[in-house]
Amino acid sequence: MATTVDSDSVTSPPEEPAAAATGRSFRYPDRLPAWAVALGSVLSGALLWLAFPPVGLWWTAPIALGLFALTLRGSRLRRGAWAGYLFGLVFFTAVLHWAGTYVGSVWLFLPVSQAAFTALLGALTPLTWRRPALLPALTGGAWVLSEALRSRIPFGGFPWARVAFSQADAPTLKLASLAGAPGVTFAVAATGGLLALALVWLLSERPPAANQRQLLKVVGAAAGAIALMAIGLVVPLPSPGGPTVTVAIIQGNVPRLGLDFNAQRRAVLDNHVNATMKLASQIAAGTAKQPDFVIWPENSSDIDPLANPDAYAEITQAAQAMKVPILIGGMMNGPGPTHVSNTSIVWSPTTGPGERYVKRHPVPFAEYIPLRSIARMVSNKVDLVPRDFYPGDRVGVMTMGKYTLADSICFEVAYDGLVHDAVAAGGQMIAVQTNNATFGKTEESAQQLAMVRFRAAEYGLPAVMASTTGISAVVEHDGTVSQHSGLFEQAILVEQVQIAAPGHQIATVAAVLGEWPEILASLATAVALALLWWTRPQRRLGRRREKAA
Structure with missing residues (x-):
């Protein structure tokens, strides 16, 4: 049976x-x-x-x-x-x-x-x-x-x-x-x-x-x-063991939050230029330390500075006033008419725009729309992204004068491999450029700062987070926050941090083992x-x- x-x-x-x-x-x-x-x-x-x-x-x-x-x-x-x-x-x-x-x-x-x-x-x-x-x-x-x-x-x-x-x-x-x-x-x-x-x-x-x-x-x-x-x-947790540098973070803030952030792009650029010029005045007056480099957030220049002479001139003016390179976050046109590129650019006070890093991992359904025709049947909100962001293929390692940063743009800090690649390629400290204007509330920024702190402890390197609206912060190599801004305000952070010696940034077991x-x-x-x-x-x-x- x-x-x-x-x-x-x-x-x-x-x-x-x-x-x-x-x-x-x-x-x-x-x-x-x-x-x-x-x-x-x-x-x-x-x-x-x-x-x-x-x-x-x-x-x-x-x-x-x-x-x-x-x-x-x-x-x-x-x-x-x-x-x-x-x-x-x-x-x-x-x-x-x-x-x-x-x-x-x-x-x-x-x-x-x-x-x-x-x-x-x-x-x-x-x-x-x-x-x-x-x-x-x-x-x-x-x-x-x-x-x-x-x-x-x-x-x-x-x-x-x-x-x-x-x-x-x-x-x-x-x-x-x-x-x-x-x-x-x-x-x-x-x-x-x-x-x-x-x-x-x-x-x-x-x-x-x-x-x-x-x-x-x-x-x-x-x-x-x-x-x-x-x-x-x-x-x-090993100490970075390298030179001490002074880093400045500019949080320019935006006039309004929301999905119409890009419509305010000139005002946002002006905010970051004005805050940078204010820091230059403080340095000249002896009330602020001269930084070795300056970091602006993602989308701090949503006007393509290489295509717009006014934006080019404003950023150059700010870099010349600071006398050091500025790492800006720009929205670049192309490749082709159907794409834009979320780009970090090293802007020299003497030679202008130099090294570029294009965001390697654009966020699906936010920065590009997979299966757009099908997605539109679900929601017409997909048309708020009229042009897809183009993924870059260069590792985010940026030379800022005598120093090298491991750069990530916004959500990229959550991806193990993207951060590891930039550190392994020579990054002496970690930089995260982000724009929180399209989220409005505190949760996203606070969660992102927790990830920045995690990466600092993972690699034993200091890290900075530069945001358009907050939270911007300086993080020590053990993950502790030494200085941070508030939300929805213009802020200038200047802090000294010890970075890794050149060629000695791979100092933790996690950095060696990778994935x-x-x-x-x-x-x-x-x-x-x-x-x-x-x-x-x-x-x-x-x-x-x-x-x-």
Whole structure:
């Protein structure tokens, strides 16, 4: 007679004797009901959001990931998938809601699409419980794998709001110098896995006090969680060891926020020129230090300065007044009539425009529109981007007089490879030029500053963030902020920082390893989870029955 097996038991733990028969006083359920899974997923997503700026309760991240793992213990893969999607929908909607400030409901396509990656994560999570001893490592690896995928697909990926970027104020930040963002995400997720194990063991067959071995397991898991989160406190972070330079950041501000930012482009350029001239006057009066170079933000000249004589003359006047190079952010026409280029230009006080860096990773559906004809059927907002931004192919390393910067433009700071390329090519410090005028609220800028702080600690290099509207900031090599501006104001920041010596900018383990920690962790996790799926009890039972037949 044919035997069928309930698919609901695909990833469930083996059946155990009833509680009454074993004398259990406490018991964490083998599988939660659907309503509890839904509630746990929502709570987990909300807790993870609280870890990110502007709230910034970094310690809620491991709790969120541990709660999510607990929620899916014993679940089917299908239940894990929809629970993961719900988790992601809550988290991404909350953490990215600034994206909808001026574009209406069309922004919801961002959390809806990103939640697909946490749906995959949710489908994998029940498998991690098949080997409890491996749960922390598999939980960490599954999160690394999920973030690796969404950092690359589709359209080049969207790595914003990775777990690691919630840890700018946490002891785990220094782990960035060992294995970058994947390493910090792994540590936080593995901590969550240890917390989940500790609770399951605590609420297991009998009270831990009645079972010494059980008590040791609970204490060991809890101690491991604390150690993982605190280990960064003893990780040494190398000093840059190079010369001390004085850097100036100009935050010109804009007349109005919103999607009509480009219509104000002359006023925005004038604001940055005027603020720079004000700094030159302060230097002449002896009330400000002479900088070695000046950094303007992205879109500080949305008028093409090479095509517009007035803009060219204004920027040249500012550079000559400062007597040092200015790194400007300009919107250049071309290539061709259908494209523009988001470009950084080194503007010399003597020779004018020099080195250029064109943003290598324009943001899909914001700076260029993939599948434009189809996207227009969804929303006519795509026509707010009449010309697609053209991706550059040159690494963002910029020579500012005697010094070299590793430059990123706006969202590029979230991409591991783009920052690494610029540092490896000779960047003695990190510069991030950004324009927050189209987002209006504080969340986007605060989250971006957290990523700048993360990159500083990852490479042991100072970093600066120059914004049109704020937050602009100077960050030390250990990720601490030494000076920052407010939001929606004109500001001038002048600060001394120690940069790397030429040829010695690769000083941390993370800088040497590059993408290898992420690649190895993702591959190892994928293989381990595939083996756990293939050897699950359901399949073993089916093979035994086939042999018996």
